[in-house]
Amino acid sequence: MSGIPEGIVPVLATPFLADGAVDEESFVRQVRFCVEAGAAGVAMFGLASECFKLSDAERDRLAKLTVEAVGGEIPVVLSVTPQAWELAVEEATRFAAHGASALMVMPPFLLGPSAEAALAQVQAVARATRTPVIVQYAPAQTNLRIEPERFLALGRECPNVHAVKVDAVPAGPMISRLGGQLKAYVGYLGTHLPEAVARGVHGCMPSAAFSRFFVETWRLLREAPPAGRRLHSAVLPLLEFMMQTVDLLLACEKRLLVRAGVFTSPTCRRPCVEMDEGQQREFAVLLERASPWLPEWTR
DSSP states (O other), X not given: OOSOOOEEOOBOOOOBOTTSOXXXXXXXXXXXXXXXXXXXXXXXXXXXXTGGGSOHHHHHHHHHHHHHHHTTSSOEEEEEOOSSHHHHHHHHHHHHHHTOSEEEEOOOOTTOOOHHHXXXXXXXXXXXXXXXXXXXXXHHHHOOOOOHHHHHHHHHHOTTEEEEEEOOSSOHHHHHHHBTTBEEEEOGGGTTHHHHHHTTOOEEOOBGGGHHHHHHHHHHHHHOHXXXXXXXXXXXXXXXXXXXXXXXXXXXXXXXXXXXXXXXXOBOOSSOOXXXXXXXXXXXXXXXXXXXXXXXXXX
8 A cells, every 4th residue: 555644644652561672562553553543544663653762673673563564454654764864765765665655754953954955865765765755844853944945846856755744833834835735744742733624734643542532533623623623622631731742742652552451561762751740640630631532441
C-alpha cells in the first residue's frame, strides 16, 4: 500500500521493558490497536517514538516490524531523521525497500544549518526514492525556521514531496499558506485540530493511545463541526497537559498504553522526565474528567 494517508495517522511510541530492551510484543499490539481503532495509517520514528534513543539496528528492525504488523491494511509512514545527508539517503532507501508507504523527513538541525542546507538534504532524500515524502517542520524542537514558500518550491522541484507536517504553534497560518499545493498534517497531540480542519488540513498525527478518540473527532469535525468541537473541547485540558513537553507526553502516553493492556511497561529510555507527585495527581484528575468521552479503558 502506497501514498499519503488522509485522516488520523498515530505516531507509535517505542515500548521498552524494565531493563530498557525494546519490547517487540507490546509494539505489535500497539500497531494492531491503531489499526483496529480505524486509523488511516501509522507513523514510526517521530519525536514521540524516542527515535533518537534507538540504535540503527533497532530502527531497522522496528521499521520491518511495523510493516509486517500492519499487514497491508493501512499505509505506513516511516520517519527519516539522520543529521547527515548520506545517512539520511541510505536510511530512506532502506525504509522504502522495507515497504514504507511514505517517508516523513526531518530536515537536519544540529549545529544550526541554514534553511537552504537543511532543505537540500530533504531534496536529496526525495530524489533517492520514488516513495511519497512528508517534510516534518518542528521549529520549537529544532530551532530551524522555514517559510512556507520554501516548502512549496521544494514540492515543485521534487514531485514526490507531497506534504508538510506542521509541528508548530500556531499551525493555522502555515496550513493556509501552503494553500492546498502541498498537503498538511498537524501534530501537537491534535490540540488545535478544529481550526486545522477548518483550514483544510489533510490529517493529524496524534499519539497512539488516543487513536479511537481522534478517529471519531476527525469524522465529526468534517461531518458535524459543532459536535466535533464539543467532543474535542471535552478532552482538550488533558491533551494540553500532556503536550507541555515531548518527555511529559511520553511519560503519560506510556501509562495510558499500559492501562489499555497494550504495553507491558511505561519505561522510557534515560534521560527522561520523572513525573512528580503534583503532575501525577493532575494527570489523574484530568484523565478522570475526560473519561466519559474516551474509550472504556480510560475509566
